[in-house]
Amino acid sequence: MNDDVSFPRPEFRVIKCLVVTAGVMLVTAAVLHLMGRVHWCECGNWTPWSWDIWSQHNSQHLIDPYFFTHVLHGIVLYVLLYGLGKSGPLSHRFLAAVLLEAGWEVLENSTLIIDRYREATISLDYYGDSIANSMFDIVACAAGFLLAARLKPSHSVMFFLVTELLLVLAIRDCLTLNVVMLVRPIDAIKQWQMAL
DSSP, X not given: OOHHHHSOOHHHHHXXXXXXXXXXXXXXXXXXXXXXXXXXXXXXXXXXXXXXXTSTTTTTSSBOTTHHHHHHHHHHHHHHTGGGGGTSOHHHHHHHHHHHHHHHHHHHTSHHHHHHHHHHSSOTTOOOOOHHHHHHHHHHHHHHHHHHHHSOHHHHHHHHHHHHHHHHHHHSOOHHHHXXXXXXXXXXXXXXXXXX
16 A cells, blocks of 8 residues: 555645635735726835725735734634544644635725725724735735644633734724624724724
């Protein structure tokens, strides 16, 4: 019996994951393009980051403060998909997380969610992500998933909480507040956030 045929080498799984992830990202970029999303910030500024959440550059460059919430998406998805680990390799859960994040990027850039963000959250001038920003959000989620896979559970929880706290201190927003305000807005939170 040839063991190489029955049990693929770990390097093969890594390459396969990278190829499938790239494919998912290409399909997602194509869908976002068909939805009318811009490829990059229309202002023409090629700086890879934008830290001002109140500017037209937010969600238009590769990295912005919300990049870190997508890292947290990866940690949350690692936990939610943990049960699948008993029936298959980590690579399957990783690809499931990438697919779920790609699905969120498409949904997040739909008129339904854009309008919801604009009416219920502090993102009054949000008109959707650029395709480049969405691609880096998927990369951030993948990085968060892999980080959670390497850390002890208690360290993942600590990383999550510290990141949330730092975001609240920096921009008065974080993943938890973002979800709360998107699902069931609280006017007092919105007023506090807008006082920045």
